[in-house]
Amino acid sequence: MNLAIASLADFVGVFLGFILTLLVFSYVLGDNPLFRLAAHIFIGVSAGYAAVITIYNVLLPQLIFPLIYGGEGETYFSIGMLIPSLFLFAKVTPIKRAGNWAMAILVGIGAAAAVGGAITGTLLPQTIGTINSIEPSATGDTTWANWLNAGIIILGTISTLIYFHFGVRSKPGRIPKRFAFIEKIGKIGQLFIATTFGVLFAGIYLAALTALIERISFLWNFIKEIGLQLLASV
Amino acid sequence: MKFKFRAPLATAIAMSVGLVVLSGYFIPAAEPLRFILLRVGMVLAAVALLVGVINLLSVHIRKMADKDSNSWNSFILVVALLATLGIGFYDMFKAYMYGNPNFEWTNWIFTYIQRPIETSLMAVMAVSLVYAATYLLRRKMNYLAIGFFFIVLLVLLGSISLSMMNFPILKDIRSWIVHIPAVGGARGLLLGIALGTITTGLRIIMGTDRPYEG
Numbered sequence: 001m002n003l004a005i006a007s008l009a010d011f012v013g014v015f016l017g018f019i020l021t022l023l024v025f026s027y028v029l030g031d032n033p034l035f036r037l038a039a040h041i042f043i044g045v046s047a048g049y050a051a052v053i054t055i056y057n058v059l060l061p062q063l064i065f066p067l068i069y070g071g072e073g074e075t076y077f078s079i080g081m082l083i084p085s086l087f088l089f090a091k092v093t094p095i096k097r098a099g100n101w102a103m104a105i106l107v108g109i110g111a112a113a114a115v116g117g118a119i120t121g122t123l124l125p126q127t128i129g130t131i132n133s134i135e136p137s138a139t140g141d142t143t144w145a146n147w148l149n150a151g152i153i154i155l156g157t158i159s160t161l162i163y164f165h166f167g168v169r170s171k172p173g174r175i176p177k178r179f180a181f182i183e184k185i186g187k188i189g190q191l192f193i194a195t196t197f198g199v200l201f202a203g204i205y206l207a208a209l210t211a212l213i214e215r216i217s218f219l220w221n222f223i224k225e226i227g228l229q230l231l232a233s234v
Numbered sequence: 235m236k237f238k239f240r241a242p243l244a245t246a247i248a249m250s251v252g253l254v255v256l257s258g259y260f261i262p263a264a265e266p267l268r269f270i271l272l273r274v275g276m277v278l279a280a281v282a283l284l285v286g287v288i289n290l291l292s293v294h295i296r297k298m299a300d301k302d303s304n305s306w307n308s309f310i311l312v313v314a315l316l317a318t319l320g321i322g323f324y325d326m327f328k329a330y331m332y333g334n335p336n337f338e339w340t341n342w343i344f345t346y347i348q349r350p351i352e353t354s355l356m357a358v359m360a361v362s363l364v365y366a367a368t369y370l371l372r373r374k375m376n377y378l379a380i381g382f383f384f385i386v387l388l389v390l391l392g393s394i395s396l397s398m399m400n401f402p403i404l405k406d407i408r409s410w411i412v413h414i415p416a417v418g419g420a421r422g423l424l425l426g427i428a429l430g431t432i433t434t435g436l437r438i439i440m441g442t443d444r445p446y447e448g
Binding site for chain 2: 009012013014016017020021024025027028033036037038040041042043044045046047048049050051052054055056058059060062063077080081084085088089100101102103104105106107108109110111112113114115116117118119120122123126127129130149152153154155156157158159160161163164189190191192193194195196197198199201202203204205206207208209211212214215216218
């Protein structure tokens with residue numbers, strides 16, 4: 001991999017990237033001021049970048065430009081959005097109660113969107129997917145292995161859901177306990193949860209390993225292509 | 235029993251707005267209204283993000299005045315944030331005034347500052363994950379922990395492709411684990427998360443939970 005340096009800005013950028021990578025890698029030795037410095041740079045840059053993207057992609061085209069250049073309807077609609085938006089700024093002032101109404105709109109819309117998204121985006125598709133796994137016409141495979149796999153998927157789905165059922169019936173003088181059969185199915189659910197988290201862990205570890213290889217490769221190339229030249233010139 | 239209903243207007247607003255948006259998912263006639271309200275929500279969320287950034291800035295400007303070791307870090311954070319914002323505004327100005335929307339300097343910051351730090355943090359996670367895994371095995375050695383690491387090992391061995399270590403059976407085992415038992419567990423978890431989201435959302439829409447009062 002070459003570093004592809006075409007200009008002075010690229011050179012400065014690659015040099016900065018090299019320094020920042022070393023600062024972050026110093027965390028391997030434990031939490032230290034160098035790592036904290038990189039973390040604070042990262043938070044500052046990320047917040048600034050998010051603000052710029054938000055202003056350019058959302059606020060200017062959806063609020064400011066319709067307010068200035070839009071037709072009559074768009075202007076009134078933008079004024080309608082601007083008022084609760086200004087109320088939101090009151091949240092960081094002593095009159096923060098004024099921001100509650102704007103926050104209520106945001107929370108109400110967010111909650112409804114979350115409920116709608118959970119029903120149409122997760123609950124229905126995942127339920128249909130589970131049903132389809134035992135529907136031969138959906139897969140076209142009627143071998144015993146397919147039936148067995150479908151059974152395992154259904155057992156995994158149901159036992160995982162049951163594991164998170166913590167409802168108990170309390171009786172006076174007794175410690176509240178889950179039903180014995182729920183406890184037993186919950187144990188099977190734990191196995192499936194461990195399997196799923198194991199697969200997720202392995203996936204994340206592979207991604208982290210790929211990033212580590214990329215960074216080490218970058219450091220090596222920097223030292224080979226630029227670092228040695230700089231040392232020779234000194 | 236005394237019952238004090240706090241923030242009645244905010245609750246009424248959240249309930250009515252929530253009901254209209256939710257009905258837009260299931261009643262076709264209410265769909266245009268849902269899109270309008272989602273646009274309002276998008277703008278408000280964007281403004282809320284800006285409020286958050288301003289709050290972050292003000293907190294760290296206050297911290298800069300402290301005489302401890304973190305004040306220097308706060309100064310660095312404020313400089314990084316303001317510099318990124320300034321460069322972003324310059325790029326936006328260029329985009330609108332000269333029709334040059336390539337965001338050259340903002341992309342430079344992303345490519346040479348943000349991405350190296352993000353990738354390096356991800357790379358450090360490779361070390362942290364191994365440390366966390368050994369810590370877990372030392373602290374809690376039970377059948378679930380052993381099963382968990384057995385699965386991790388099988389999936390890792392089935393994923394890597396090295397010329398001197400090519401066992402097709404490992405790939406088959408990995409494929410079976412990923413596509414059958416892991417899917418069952420993941421479906422259970424996803425359905426559980428969805429049910430939890432629906433419950434929490436409905437509690438807000440019905441006014442039982444009021445996270446906006448304060």
